[in-house]
Amino acid sequence: MKIYGKRIEKAQALMREQGMIGIMVMTRDDYQYFFGETRVQPRAIIPAFGEPVFICFKAEEDEIRSALGGAEVKFFGHVGEQMFSVTKTFKTLIERANHEPGFSPDVKPKVGMQMWFQTPAFLVDLFRKLNPQVQLVPSDPVMDELRMVKDPEEIEKIRQSQKIAALGMDRLKELLEPGKTGHELATEITYTMMKAGSSGTSTPIHINSGIRSCWIHGKADHEEIKDGDLVVVDLTPKFQGYCANLARTFVVGEPEPQQLKLIETYFEINKATREALIPGVTVGRLDRIGRGICTEKGLKEYHLNGISHGIGLRFEETPASTILPNHRTIKIKEDMVMTIGHTILAIPGYGGVRFEDVYLVTPDGGEILVDYPLDYEF
């Protein structure tokens, strides 16, 4: 439990720097990060001063007390009570903060909340309506500082997760052939990865063939894979909460020169990006390297920004410039874990390719977590 206490202390120091009176935890990733255990739809408040407060369904009382030790837990019987509990807790936190240096009763105090994909829009609006005395802000300035750099245990879990993705890709390679559907393949891959310990995937299994290899996001449906198709496969299993990301593109049958050109260009982009992935670089800089290579090859107009993103308890973590363009200027640090190969290099109406792996940032460039083969012919 030591590591969790330290994370909370660090978060509290950052909250005070940012003038936040607390962070409202609404997502599983933040909850696991701070308390080391998982539950669905957890709700907790980490104040800038004092101990965390948990807000839980009353039937979970005994169980959550035994999981969390002597924590302060408030219980609700229905959703109205839950909201009331949150509002009451923040009133107490405002009073407490008003006695602390740096906080003033004249300024609407800030409360941080994660605003990424897992935070439902209506809960944010409801929070604002019920807590007009506070100013809701993204918790990123606190959480990014903590979560961008990974500790050894986190890196190991991401590596284990990536190993599971590799087992899934092995299974795909055993089964891929014309006439199979994405759904049939996804069924077998899911089974392989769950047997190896994956709790599921953080995005739908992406098996896009033919013209749909151009898609940024993927699915695995009932369309048959055909001879000559480009097939983009992207696997994102989770292991103990930590995400993996392994993408490969296959050509079913003999590759055409145009297909080969896309593939070889992607290899070059990945290689150059990997070497450049050193502390101090920005994702914007990595994109410029990629764009340079595409320009040389006459593929400039098919280049999309966002070649690399952070990964951890969330599938796409800061820096995530395809979601938040201002992340292009964030400086990468040692011990961050990043993907290389995020965007599709795609010619509209023809097809696209993606090769993606996960790397640890070292002073010498990206250290690949699992060195999975780059073969593409089928």
Add this chain to the structure above:
Amino acid sequence: MKIYGKRIEKAQALMREQGMIGIMVMTRDDYQYFFGETRVQPRAIIPAFGEPVFICFKAEEDEIRSALGGAEVKFFGHVGEQMFSVTKTFKTLIERANHEPGFSPDVKPKVGMQMWFQTPAFLVDLFRKLNPQVQLVPSDPVMDELRMVKDPEEIEKIRQSQKIAALGMDRLKELLEPGKTGHELATEITYTMMKAGSSGTSTPIHINSGIRSCWIHGKADHEEIKDGDLVVVDLTPKFQGYCANLARTFVVGEPEPQQLKLIETYFEINKATREALIPGVTVGRLDRIGRGICTEKGLKEYHLNGISHGIGLRFEETPASTILPNHRTIKIKEDMVMTIGHTILAIPGYGGVRFEDVYLVTPDGGEILVDYPLDYEF
């Protein structure tokens, strides 16, 4: 395609009634509802007047044109362009609406957006920032009217999905025994359901045993199931976008009197609710029936509101009173599809039970879509 055109027309009439100039489609369920096809992170605008506008990644251009026919499609190369496209479209829509009766240039026009679990909070805030000329409101007043009542094709898809859930539950019953973990069981159930056509589940597979049978939300982890445990299993596969919901509770070994009492009470609640599920009733009324039975049995304090909710392209659809308490007063109509058995009846520190099925609302009460056995002994 006929049905989709009609849905759009109905939505447009409702938008005009509500004074909305358009709906911003951000979720897969709304997208499938209006256009009959699926894609990940779709973005489309349905205006109150005129044709829908699609905003897509440029590499998907050919593919999306062939999927949608002669639709108006705008393409973006990066996220900034995408946002610009949205803002520009709404400016045009405002100008168009200003010439229509019921819309005034002096009033900030309304734009509807789904605000449920799949709408990321940050995108809502970003939309508000970039489109200060409009007032963002929940699209529920339009979408609920359309989506609450299901057409025969939708009912059939939910029934197919529920049949897949039944296959998953059969598999669970074959495998359930002390020493197994929730994760092991979930692995086999997932495989069975995907082989039967499920694209995945809409919530994590819920296999909560022992004291965790009290949880509202579930997971399937590495804790072993023990003799004497209550085991709550809740399966939510999706088939062609439509959700199922089948929950059963099992006692591993000989049931204790207290366990039997919880189970029998739940059976009584479900039976009474099923009979009461007729047009004109409210979910609030169904809850009162449940509370009455719990009170008779001395279990009043363990009763939680929210015995029934809508189901369709979303796992929990309107009325969904455990999410939005004001849904308790919505009047149920014929041909709505509802679950019965949503909440856990749980004694803190002891255990909980849930038995849940999916019903079609008829004038005579709920018609069960798949009549799955209610056995509980193992």
